[in-house]
Amino acid sequence: MSFDPRRVIRGPKDGRSRIMHTMLRVRDLDASLRFYVEGLGMTVLERVDIEVRRATGVFIGFQATDVGRLLELTWYWDAEEPYTHGSGYGHVGVAVPDVAAMFDRLTALGARGVHPPAVLFEGAPARAFVKDPDGNDVELIEAPAA
Amino acid sequence: MSFDPRRVIRGPKDGRSRIMHTMLRVRDLDASLRFYVEGLGMTVLERVDIEVRRATGVFIGFQATDVGRLLELTWYWDAEEPYTHGSGYGHVGVAVPDVAAMFDRLTALGARGVHPPAVLFEGAPARAFVKDPDGNDVELIEAPAA
Numbered sequence: 001m002s003f004d005p006r007r008v009i010r011g012p013k014d015g016r017s018r019i020m021h022t023m024l025r026v027r028d029l030d031a032s033l034r035f036y037v038e039g040l041g042m043t044v045l046e047r048v049d050i051e052v053r054r055a056t057g058v059f060i061g062f063q064a065t066d067v068g069r070l071l072e073l074t075w076y077w078d079a080e081e082p083y084t085h086g087s088g089y090g091h092v093g094v095a096v097p098d099v100a101a102m103f104d105r106l107t108a109l110g111a112r113g114v115h116p117p118a119v120l121f122e123g124a125p126a127r128a129f130v131k132d133p134d135g136n137d138v139e140l141i142e143a144p145a146a
Numbered sequence: 147m148s149f150d151p152r153r154v155i156r157g158p159k160d161g162r163s164r165i166m167h168t169m170l171r172v173r174d175l176d177a178s179l180r181f182y183v184e185g186l187g188m189t190v191l192e193r194v195d196i197e198v199r200r201a202t203g204v205f206i207g208f209q210a211t212d213v214g215r216l217l218e219l220t221w222y223w224d225a226e227e228p229y230t231h232g233s234g235y236g237h238v239g240v241a242v243p244d245v246a247a248m249f250d251r252l253t254a255l256g257a258r259g260v261h262p263p264a265v266l267f268e269g270a271p272a273r274a275f276v277k278d279p280d281g282n283d284v285e286l287i288e289a290p291a292a
Binding site: 013014015016017018019020021022023024025040041042061062063069070071072074083084085086087088089090091092093094095096097134135136139141143144145146 | 159160161162163164165166167168169170171186187188207208209215216217218220229230231232233234235236237238239240241242243280281282285287289290291292
């Protein structure tokens with residue numbers, strides 16, 4: 001797909017500010033897509049290969065770009081070392097209908113579980129933490145149908 | 147405000163997965179709110195002070211929690227050292243109606259500009275990067291009303 005910079009504009013053209021995406025650099029795009037798409041169930045909404053930067057950007061999410069929240073995965077083709085993690089960035093929180101089932105699914109696909117599903121307070125939703133292939137924390141939060 | 151864990155569930159209770167928030171740890175909550183709320187124009191949608199963890203979580207965004215994309219700012223009351231930054235986490239991308247005006251506004255409030263507003267390709271939106279008070283990159287992307 002050729003690079004069309006106009007595609008970076010998403011959402012209603014109402015002139016209102018909005019949070020568009022969170023960008024994470026990934027070392028192995030196939031592994032990342034296995035985790036986020038095959039595992040978590042997101043969809044690849046857009047992929048741009050930018051020859052001149054030797055990089056690929058992939059926008060993924062659960063919903064259409066105009067309403068949904070997105071992750072932008074950036075893959076530099078020539079990067080060899082694992083990316084590092086500081087203490088400031090926390091995680092992306094994802095609501096799923098069944099945290100225990102998703103935790104099992106992701107760990108079966110090779111993801112590292114950090115905190116297994118647990119209900120921390122009476123009335124709280126089950127929550128769990130898993131690592132994506134680059135070691136980023138992803139929080140799973142149970143949000144079943146009412 | 148007392149801690150009600152049920153509030154962490156947001157959005158339509160349709161049983162569908164969705165990205166809920168991106169969490170960043172912040173060292174000076176007042177400075178962060180000056181940047182994100184007074185500067186960028188987000189609203190504080192929820193604040194929970196958790197005595198037992200000596201921490202405060204603040205959910206901020208441009209829209210109501212059920213439709214909008216959120217940031218979760220986590221402030222540990224006793225943290226003294228600045229948070230560190232790895233190479234994996236990239237940025238949060240925010241659409242604003244006027245990138246140049248917002249860049250000026252944020253830097254006037256003390257934010258460090260990283261890349262001033264620029265149009266990189268014909269037809270591309272103006273973009274800029276600024277640092278939030280903890281040194282996290284925020285991408286500003288021009289999305290004017292149609």
